[in-house]
Amino acid sequence: MALPAITPYPMPGVADLPKNKVAWTPDPKRAVLLIHDMQRYFVEAFTAGASPVTELVSNIQQLRRHCASLGIPVVFSAQPGGQTPEQRGLLLDFWGGGINGGPLQKQIIDALTPSDGDIQLTKWTYSAFRRTNLLETMREKGKDQLIICGIYAHIGCLQTASDGFMSNIQPFLVADALGDFSLAHHQLALSYAAQLCAVTTTAHQVISALGPVASTSTSSGLSSHQVRADVAELLQVSLMELGENENLLERGMDSIRLMSLVERWRNAGAEVTFVELAERPTLTEWYAILGAQMLPPLAASTAQVALQRQA
CATH class of the missing domain: 3.40.50.850 (Isochorismatase-like)
Incomplete structure (x- = not known):
């Protein structure tokens, strides 16, 4: 039935x-x-x-x-x-x-x-x-x-x-x-x-x-939206195409692109290694590794609308 x-x-x-x-x-x-x-x-x-x-x-x-x-x-x-x-x-x-x-x-x-x-x-x-x-x-x-x-x-x-x-x-x-x-x-x-x-x-x-996530990288200023944007840029896809839990290695995130992300995020103040990203290759896991700050609900909604317009 x-x-x-x-x-x-x-x-x-x-x-x-x-x-x-x-x-x-x-x-x-x-x-x-x-x-x-x-x-x-x-x-x-x-x-x-x-x-x-x-x-x-x-x-x-x-x-x-x-x-x-x-x-x-x-x-x-x-x-x-x-x-x-x-x-x-x-x-x-x-x-x-x-x-x-x-x-x-x-x-x-x-x-x-x-x-x-x-x-x-x-x-x-x-x-x-x-x-x-x-x-x-x-x-x-x-x-x-x-x-x-x-x-x-x-x-x-x-x-x-x-x-x-x-x-x-x-x-x-x-x-x-x-x-x-x-x-x-x-x-x-x-x-x-x-x-x-x-x-x-x-x-x-x-x-x-x-309680909060214990991570020294939370002061880096990285947000989940910035992480997603950096990944989308390197993979040459729109932000809305990326799934939070899809395997980014299967998406084309090769070692050269991974190293580029590591360098970029270290410059932003995050403590992250190539191995950490390679072993846990999803956005959800990268948010956790980086201690990425989540935008409040209103800001997140506004950001999503802006991204949809850009796409």
């Missing part, structure tokens, strides 16, 4: 958070970020360019970038397409056969394409802990906190939080980095979590709690 189209609704913010029963705080030494089921099949049920999906994607991008900068593991869950009735289990009775419509439908959306260093889980039921190695992976890494974002808030995200809680994992449900069928469903998830199994919070609160 096809998913219903989701009518736009306002993304909850800090004023909409329910009162949390506990006062856990995200710790970069203890945390893992879970980006839950941000696949085309689910995301395309939302109205493109409208709330809540615009804030959903933007806030997940910010969380993902900051966590990667701090060395916090980033985990993507994704459901497989073409499941057999045995694999689908009782979900078949509630939701039908699941993802259909071709292989592209099961892919993570382009704006959040996983990097080589990210962990990818095949997810079979509501909870990302069931029939996966998520719990074992967290324990191996000495992690006992899970920051949860993605869709759908009252189904997989909430069930993952509840399941994690019962395994002594502290869950954080990021209210403005979740999406759901409606505002009522979204609020239901937040209310249940705050009362019984998790801390409800916002992307800004999580980023503030995790």
Whole structure:
């Protein structure tokens, strides 16, 4: 059965958070970020360019970038397409056969394409802990906190939080980095979590709690937009063509161009090496290496409009 189209609704913010029963705080030494089921099949049920999906994607991008900068593991869950009735289990009775419509439908959306260093889980039921190695992976890494974002808030995200809680994992449900069928469903998830199994919070609160990226290069004055512009110039492409998480070596970023970037960014005050860039060849990872400063939301929007006009 096809998913219903989701009518736009306002993304909850800090004023909409329910009162949390506990006062856990995200710790970069203890945390893992879970980006839950941000696949085309689910995301395309939302109205493109409208709330809540615009804030959903933007806030997940910010969380993902900051966590990667701090060395916090980033985990993507994704459901497989073409499941057999045995694999689908009782979900078949509630939701039908699941993802259909071709292989592209099961892919993570382009704006959040996983990097080589990210962990990818095949997810079979509501909870990302069931029939996966998520719990074992967290324990191996000495992690006992899970920051949860993605869709759908009252189904997989909430069930993952509840399941994690019962395994002594502290869950954080990021209210403005979740999406759901409606505002009522979204609020239901937040209310249940705050009362019984998790801390409800916002992307800004999580980023503030995790703290700034420790890097001597933050004083260089480099912004993420400047980094992107330098890369686009050397590759002779427009800024809008570059994906945050695509492999830039495959784009044509050879050793000569890499050395040119190293020299340019060192002159700007950044401490960076050729090897660092070559081993982690995506814009997202380079922002982290350079400690690139992010423009505030208004400035970022203005910059994007200017770039689109230039392109």
